[in-house]
Amino acid sequence: MTAGVWSQLRSAALIGAQRQPLQPIEVEGPTAQLVDHVDGTETGLLLAAGALTLARRSGVAAVGIEDAPAGAVPAARAVPSRPADAGPEERPLPPPAASKRLRALMAGGADLEHLTLWLELAQARGMRVPPRELPALFQLARVQHALRSPVSAVAGARGRWLAAHRSEWQWVIDARSSADDPDERLWHEGVLAERVAYLTALRRRDPDAGRDGLIDIWPTEPPAERAELLATLATGLSRADEEFFEAALDDRRKEVRAVAAELLADLPDSAYQARMIARSAAYVLPGRTIKIRPPVECDATMKRDGIDPKPPAGAGERAWWLEQVVVATPMHVWSRLGASPAEILRARVEPGWQQTLHRAWARAAVRTHDVGWAAALIDQGFGRRKDVEMHDMVLAASLYDVLPPEMAAERALRLLSASSAPDPTALSSVLDACPRPWPPALADALLAHLHRQLRAVAGAYVPPRLRTLAGTIVNGLALDAVPRVTALAEQIRSESQRGPFEEIPAVRLMDSLVIDISLRHTMFQEFA
Amino acid sequence: MQDRWSVDRVTATASDASSLSAGRGLATPARWAERGCAPGTPESLWGLCKGSGSKPYQTCVDLDEPAFRCTCPSRKFPCKHALGLLFMWAAGDVDEQEPPDWVREWHEGRAVRAIKAQARRAAAPAEQTDAQRKAAARRAAQRVDRVAGGVAELGQWLDDQIRHGIVGLDRAGYHHWDAVAAHLVDAQAPGLAGRVRSLAGVASSGEGWDERLLGEFGMLRLLTKAYDQIDLLPEPLADSIRSHVGFTVPADQVLTRPPLRDTWQVIGSRDDVDERMTTRRTWLRGRDSDYPALVLSFAMAGQALPSDLPVGVEVDADVCFYPGAAPLRAMLNARHAPVTPFHAPARADTLESALSSYSDGLAQDPWLGLWPMVIEGTLAPGDPWRLVDTTGASVRLLTGLDEPWAMYAAAGGHPAPISGEWSPPGFRPLAMFMDGEVISA
Numbered sequence: 001m002t003a004g005v006w007s008q009l010r011s012a013a014l015i016g017a018q019r020q021p022l023q024p025i026e027v028e029g030p031t032a033q034l035v036d037h038v039d040g041t042e043t044g045l046l047l048a049a050g051a052l053t054l055a056r057r058s059g060v061a062a063v064g065i066e067d068a069p070a071g072a073v074p075a076a077r078a079v080p081s082r083p084a085d086a087g088p089e090e091r092p093l094p095p096p097a098a099s100k101r102l103r104a105l106m107a108g109g110a111d112l113e114h115l116t117l118w119l120e121l122a123q124a125r126g127m128r129v130p131p132r133e134l135p136a137l138f139q140l141a142r143v144q145h146a147l148r149s150p151v152s153a154v155a156g157a158r159g160r161w162l163a164a165h166r167s168e169w170q171w172v173i174d175a176r177s178s179a180d181d182p183d184e185r186l187w188h189e190g191v192l193a194e195r196v197a198y199l200t201a202l203r204r205r206d207p208d209a210g211r212d213g214l215i216d217i218w219p220t221e222p223p224a225e226r227a228e229l230l231a232t233l234a235t236g237l238s239r240a241d242e243e244f245f246e247a248a249l250d251d252r253r254k255e256v257r258a259v260a261a262e263l264l265a266d267l268p269d270s271a272y273q274a275r276m277i278a279r280s281a282a283y284v285l286p287g288r289t290i291k292i293r294p295p296v297e298c299d300a301t302m303k304r305d306g307i308d309p310k311p312p313a314g315a316g317e318r319a320w321w322l323e324q325v326v327v328a329t330p331m332h333v334w335s336r337l338g339a340s341p342a343e344i345l346r347a348r349v350e351p352g353w354q355q356t357l358h359r360a361w362a363r364a365a366v367r368t369h370d371v372g373w374a375a376a377l378i379d380q381g382f383g384r385r386k387d388v389e390m391h392d393m394v395l396a397a398s399l400y401d402v403l404p405p406e407m408a409a410e411r412a413l414r415l416l417s418a419s420s421a422p423d424p425t426a427l428s429s430v431l432d433a434c435p436r437p438w439p440p441a442l443a444d445a446l447l448a449h450l451h452r453q454l455r456a457v458a459g460a461y462v463p464p465r466l467r468t469l470a471g472t473i474v475n476g477l478a479l480d481a482v483p484r485v486t487a488l489a490e491q492i493r494s495e496s497q498r499g500p501f502e503e504i505p506a507v508r509l510m511d512s513l514v515i516d517i518s519l520r521h522t523m524f525q526e527f528a
Numbered sequence: 529m530q531d532r533w534s535v536d537r538v539t540a541t542a543s544d545a546s547s548l549s550a551g552r553g554l555a556t557p558a559r560w561a562e563r564g565c566a567p568g569t570p571e572s573l574w575g576l577c578k579g580s581g582s583k584p585y586q587t588c589v590d591l592d593e594p595a596f597r598c599t600c601p602s603r604k605f606p607c608k609h610a611l612g613l614l615f616m617w618a619a620g621d622v623d624e625q626e627p628p629d630w631v632r633e634w635h636e637g638r639a640v641r642a643i644k645a646q647a648r649r650a651a652a653p654a655e656q657t658d659a660q661r662k663a664a665a666r667r668a669a670q671r672v673d674r675v676a677g678g679v680a681e682l683g684q685w686l687d688d689q690i691r692h693g694i695v696g697l698d699r700a701g702y703h704h705w706d707a708v709a710a711h712l713v714d715a716q717a718p719g720l721a722g723r724v725r726s727l728a729g730v731a732s733s734g735e736g737w738d739e740r741l742l743g744e745f746g747m748l749r750l751l752t753k754a755y756d757q758i759d760l761l762p763e764p765l766a767d768s769i770r771s772h773v774g775f776t777v778p779a780d781q782v783l784t785r786p787p788l789r790d791t792w793q794v795i796g797s798r799d800d801v802d803e804r805m806t807t808r809r810t811w812l813r814g815r816d817s818d819y820p821a822l823v824l825s826f827a828m829a830g831q832a833l834p835s836d837l838p839v840g841v842e843v844d845a846d847v848c849f850y851p852g853a854a855p856l857r858a859m860l861n862a863r864h865a866p867v868t869p870f871h872a873p874a875r876a877d878t879l880e881s882a883l884s885s886y887s888d889g890l891a892q893d894p895w896l897g898l899w900p901m902v903i904e905g906t907l908a909p910g911d912p913w914r915l916v917d918t919t920g921a922s923v924r925l926l927t928g929l930d931e932p933w934a935m936y937a938a939a940g941g942h943p944a945p946i947s948g949e950w951s952p953p954g955f956r957p958l959a960m961f962m963d964g965e966v967i968s969a
Contacts, residue, residue: 006739013742016693042687047753050746054894057952058887062879062921104535104619108552131940132967135933162937165909511558 005035009049017042087157091128097526098122099130106136112144117520119150121527128156135162138169187213192225199232207236215244227255234263242270249304261306265328273330275305280329283322284357286337292353294318295325319356326360331370334361341376358382359392366398374402378411384426397429405435409442416445420452424465428472437478446473447488454492454506462505474513479521482514489514529567529624530591530866538614541594543832547604551611557621564625565617573617574631577609585609588631590638594835597634605832671716675773678715682708682724683752686745694738697731719774723748751895767851768893777850782859787846789864790814792821794837795873795902796947796958808833811900811947811958812847812858815874820900821847821858839959840966841867854892871964876904876945879917886950898949906943907936907957915955918943924954932969935960
């Protein structure tokens with residue numbers, strides 16, 4: 001009854017009394033009392049509308065959730081039917097102090113480095129994020145991709161349950177599921193990244209099945225995807241793959257051929273390796289002076305094996321072909337030139353060829369992760385000549401990455417003790433490869449070096465490179481080094497001989513580093 | 529000494545975002561030559577902050593009121609130095625010490641000023657002269673006349689809307705509403721002016737706007753009709769109507785009304801910000817009486833709002849309600865004990881029982897605005913989100929752009945007490961109480 005009255009009032013109001021005279025409304029029952037004002041005047045209509053509205057507001061009833069009217073649901077946020085409960089948690093919550101710290105970090109505009117540290121500490125302790133912080137963390141990591149892996153590691157069952165509600169949070173679940181038993185549907189229906197993940201996992205479990213699976217779909221595979229899928233076969237490499245790779249050397253697509261050549265170069269005792277060894281034997285000859293007989297042409301077999309005939313700008317053709325062959329040659333063959341890599345590198349080379357040969361060996365060492373050659377090249381000073389070219393400098397930095405952390409630390413110490421002003425690029429490259437926290441001897445040397453550098457700057461502006469180095473040094477210290485850093489800051493302040501309230505850039509820098517390491521130390525303790 | 533404030537509470541004290549971020553930047557011991565805190569009356573926190581000049585700034589905080597003082601040139605309260613001190617204290621980086629002289633002097637000066645102000649207030653009424661009383665009476669009579677005129681005009685304007693027909697009002701410009709609102713302000717009826725201004729939002733609210741607008745027009749016409757007959761109505765209802773029209777009752781007068789003593793729990797809070805000022809609604813509920821109370825506080829742009837009643841604390845105090853038919857707006861009078869945190873709200877209702885209370889309220893004051901509720905339930909995401917109570921009944925949530933994912937994540941599908949404001953369009957969630965923690969919407 002009320003509905004009928006209301007819609008009559010509504011129509012009358014929309015049209016307007018001056019266009020259509022208002023009619024009195026006949027009503028029976030309990031609502032009659034409310035609408036007895038509807039007497040043909042505007043006031044009457046309004047009073048009745050008010051009375052009905054009031055009645056409706058007082059009579060609001062909550063509806064059962066299944067009967068609730070559904071609004072239009074946008075595709076991105078369809079409400080899934082999922083269990084209300086998230087299920088049991090494998091990880092406990094952190095201690096209250098650590099949870100409060102996370103609250104403060106999130107409320108304080110989320111400094112990314114400190115947040116990452118908190119997440120890593122939580123993961124190391126086998127703990128999870130308090131659920132109330134999850135949505136904000138997820139939103140942050142949507143934009144800051146570097147946070148995604150640390151966040152999903154400590155999201156817990158509640159986090160994965162929550163992430164399933166929004167497509168923008170899918171990555172929380174994806175990051176974990178790639179490690180578990182992958183679903184075969186991903187192989188047939190997934191996007192490239194999913195198929196790569198599936199194939200890699202399969203190669204780990206059953207290498208032959210992985211290769212055969214790729215061979216099956218190879219003919220119908222679009223060329224753009226072939227190269228990436230082929231590259232996944234680097235996992236679980238074996239001689240059984242050789243035939244397939246050799247066939248891929250004849251593929252129409254250049255990227256596929258390049259990947260096949262790389263894989264074959266890593267396959268021990270393959271025909272490919274034998275071919276490269278034979279070529280190297282012809283080009284690089286032993287002797288008191290190492291003789292170089294570079295190839296006269298880049299023939300069809302060389303091209304098939306992945307040798308690029310066109311040299312980069314500024315390089316000669318024959319040097320370029322030679323370099324590529326040496327890079328693809330397994331490094332054990334060079335023992336015919338000398339007893340050790342260090343000895344070989346000291347040997348004289350035919351004039352004009354040393355740079356090319358050493359560069360080729362450096363690239364080979366990086367490619368094959370050969371520690372012995374990498375160490376020898378670094379010690380011999382590769383990439384540190386005064387007039388060194390940019391790509392050689394970059395290559396030298398990659399050599400450090402090949403070294404195990406202890407060897408890197410050794411070389412860092414050597415670098416610091418050799419001169420009071422070591423080359424900053426070399427220092428930062430070697431520090432990148434060193435273990436954290438710094439071994440005690442290295443920590444001492446680094447702090448002494450930092451002290452010297454800051455003293456040299458005196459009261460003036462601290463250059464960005466030194467600022468970065470200072471950050472790297474302090475961030476690599478063990479967390480109980482807070483007193484040492486504080487003491488260093490005090491020393492620099494007293495050496496500067498200025499008033500207690502004057503701002504000195506070097507002191508300001510040290511103060512902020514003290515604050516930073518103190519905070520990290522405190523955060524570590526809060527997890528105890 | 530009182531418990532250290534939480535980071536959230538310190539953040540809530542800041543008056544704007546720039547002082548908040550500057551305050552965080554100063555929350556490091558390296559910037560402070562001295563700092564300390566001390567119990568007493570009042571409990572205080574102080575420090576000497578290194579600035580760009582040669583003399584450090586003296587910063588001091590009275591933690592009970594709270595009140596702030598700093599020798600820096602900023603006109604904000606609290607300034608960034610006070611915020612920095614508060615953040616450090618919240619993190620446990622400030623030790624208890626004997627306060628220095630300049631801190632003691634400040635507290636003493638304030639105590640003296642407070643006593644003088646109280647004496648002035650107590651003396652005031654008796655000192656009104658005859659002439660002043662007559663002038664006040666004349667002004668009051670003038671106002672009643674002006675308001676009556678404004679109400680009559682509003683009634684006619686509403687009738688005109690129906691005469692012309694409301695079709696097309698969803699596309700009417702703001703001037704259509706603002707002109708009438710301005711007249712009502714001139715007629716000294718700001719409450720009615722505010723209601724008219726909010727009609728603009730109803731008209732542009734999308735599908736179903738015509739029904740909602742007709743409803744609001746109807747309620748407003750009932751209000752004007754009621755005001756015409758206000759002398760015939762029972763006094764409490766008349767008080768409510770006067771308040772809706774825009775007559776205010778001075779705070780001093782409210783505090784003389786009979787108090788209701790109870791342990792009042794702060795169950796929710798919400799700030800409405802516009803260009804000129806911020807209005808904070810703090811919702812209380814009596815632990816024993818179960819009565820709701822709404823405390824309003826205001827701050828002009830740049831001022832801080834008081835932060836002594838954060839959600840999750842309770843206080844044994846006297847509350848005085850403003851006159852009206854369904855008592856809701858109130859002021860805190862005497863406190864009998866300091867605020868302490870509570871673990872969970874004393875009561876959480878079903879939707880049916882809470883909506884029934886709302887109906888009772890409407891029966892007494894038909895123009896009742898927001899109504900507080902504490903419901904034991906869960907949230908269901910969707911478009912729109914819904915609140916589902918333990919019986920399976922649900923209502924829609926008003927969330928705007930801030931969907932309550934943090935509350936949803938914290939609850940994990942388990943029911944918990946959720947506080948919120950009810951209005952005809954739906955339930956606006958304010959806070960969830962879980963394991964002794966308060967999670968804001």
